[in-house]
Amino acid sequence: MSSLVDTCGWIEWLTDGLLADVFKPYLDDPAELIIPTTVQFELYKWAKREKNEVAALEVIALTEQGRVLPLTTQLSLYAADMALQHRLSFADAIFMLPQDNLMCR
Numbered sequence: 001m002s003s004l005v006d007t008c009g010w011i012e013w014l015t016d017g018l019l020a021d022v023f024k025p026y027l028d029d030p031a032e033l034i035i036p037t038t039v040q041f042e043l044y045k046w047a048k049r050e051k052n053e054v055a056a057l058e059v060i061a062l063t064e065q066g067r068v069l070p071l072t073t074q075l076s077l078y079a080a081d082m083a084l085q086h087r088l089s090f091a092d093a094i095f096m097l098p099q100d101n102l103m104c105r
Contacts (some may be wrong), residue, residue, distance in 0.1 A: 002067065004034045006091035007042040014047075014059065033066035036094050040068070069094070 005013075009023040026033065040063050047056035069075075075097060083093035 002032055002034050004036070004091050004095045005039075006089070007039050007046070010039070010043055010059075011046060030062055030065035031067075033063075034069050034095070035063045035066040036069045036091075037071055038090075039063070 003026045005023055005026050009019075010027070011017070012019040013023040013027045040060055043059050043063065044056045047059045071079075071094075075094075079090070079093040079097060082088060082096045083090065086093075086096070088096065
């Protein structure tokens with residue numbers, strides 16, 4: 001079953017934060033993850049700011065092992081509508097996208 005971990009979850013896991021163990025079961029097998037390109041953006045920015053470019057690229061290489069979901073305008077608007085209708089967070093709204101629309105690479 002596919003999962004989606006938001007940026008905060010990735011950062012907790014990468015830094016061995018207090019909640020790292022909560023996210024570990026999902027992030028141990030990145031092939032089972034859906035990774036929106038917005039999460040890649042946020043992780044790269046965070047890792048480059050906090051560490052360096054090499055560390056940032058290593059994090060992105062890890063995300064590339066999952067199913068990367070490029071967020072098109074159509075998918076973004078649909079997810080925003082789902083978020084408004086069901087009071088969802090960004091990650092939960094993305095996960096609500098119809099599976100046939102998840103053209104992940």
